[in-house]
Amino acid sequence: MYFNIKTMLATALATSTLLLVQPVMAEVYAQNPNLGNTPMQGTATFEAFGGKEGLVKIMDDFMIGLVADPRTKPFFDNDKQTFIKAMLVEQMCELMNGGCKYPGRDMKASHANMKVNRAAFNGLVEQFQFAMDKHNVPFSAQNKLLAKLAPMYRDIETTTGDAVAPVFPKTGE
């Protein structure tokens, strides 16, 4: 026999362990490790945002605000806007238990090629508030989502100095 008895035993052990562990792993990965926070219970907040349709509209105005705001412009005035908006919709949707699956990278990785400071982070929060206000999202629903997003500052902020824009060049439309 090509396989000796040790290998077979080890394989059997490994297989059985994997079979035992798999349901547990499934539990863990039911929570998207890249999402940045645990999703909400229930869908009341998601509905207050007008569902995924509402989120898409909010993100369109959010992006306009981000590009207009000198604090956030360097991070968003580039040709990745469509991609970023789509990612944000999926991420917010999953955080609000809206049945989506955020396919993007985690917050640390997705902000690794830039330096975000507190002013830029808070600038983004303010622009998000403006966009949510514009689409009549009730204040307490806004804060329920912001409470999920705010702690992400720990992964997103990488400097207490000046903000530095992402390294990819703007290639134009």
Added chain:
Amino acid sequence: MKTIQINATKHMRTLLAAGVLSALLSPAAWAADQAYSNKLLLTGGVSQVEGAAGGGLTPWATIGGYGTNNEVGGNLHYTYVKTGDYNLNTYGFSVGLFDRVEFSVAEQSFSLGKLRNKVSAGLGVDPIGRDHLTQTIVGVKVRVAGEAVLDADTWMPQIAVGLQYKENDEGDFIKGKNNPVVGAKSDHGTDIYIAATKLFLDKNLLLNGTLRFTKANQFGLLGFGGDKNNSYEPMLEVSAAYLLRKDLAIGAEYRMKPDNLRSPANDLLFGGANIVDLKEDDAFDIFIAYAPSKNISLTAAYVNLGNIATVKAVGADYGNQEGVYLSAQIGF
């Protein structure tokens, strides 16, 4: 006359310092408004009555001004409190450095004309002899841990330690050995406090607890220490604020105060028929704070300071000094 001149100089000094501060900050503020307003609206609190960032009565762990961790911010504030027998005018400024350290200076002027009139009418002489008590409060606060607003997924509050050095200008009056009216032990003192502030963002709720060690009588306006007590005592101060909108909050505060002063012996005043009761009570307020923009916040409150100094018949109940609290703050 001498007192008035001293006060005028002091007020000029504070005004000058405030002017220098605003001159230093405003070109930058006008040129790059955004760069100096990067905290979220109302999240720094307003200016409390002694000049620190906080609620109306209570210092919070937040650092004043809208500056973030690599910025400098500042505030000018004016506060007016009117109760049944008294009113209090406070103005001052604070500077927040890198969301870490806060310096503040406040000038308080306490009008006691009504009490003076009652006492001199009862006695036929005027032992009070002035319409105002004034004091200067210099404060420093350091944030030592936590992030009140953004750490929305933990119970960990923002924690700061601070002190307020208070110097009352009317030492002759408030601690005069032969003066039967107040009887404080000192005309200056330092309050030391630790504050914990937490915004429960998903509940729109901000809670604050502050533990202050103090000897101050009526915030220091009636001096420090007295015949009943002359040692530091811990006083708890709590605030709760509910955010109605990002620019509008309502809330309430409770502040314990010491009770150090012994009321003057009956026979010294009014032949024993009436007394000046100096019993000090806790204070509370119910407030609404509105920030129409990053640079302006306005606070209105119902405030109850309890008893301050009441002329009353022996054995009679004293009233509460309740009334309005109005405050405006301009930020840079």
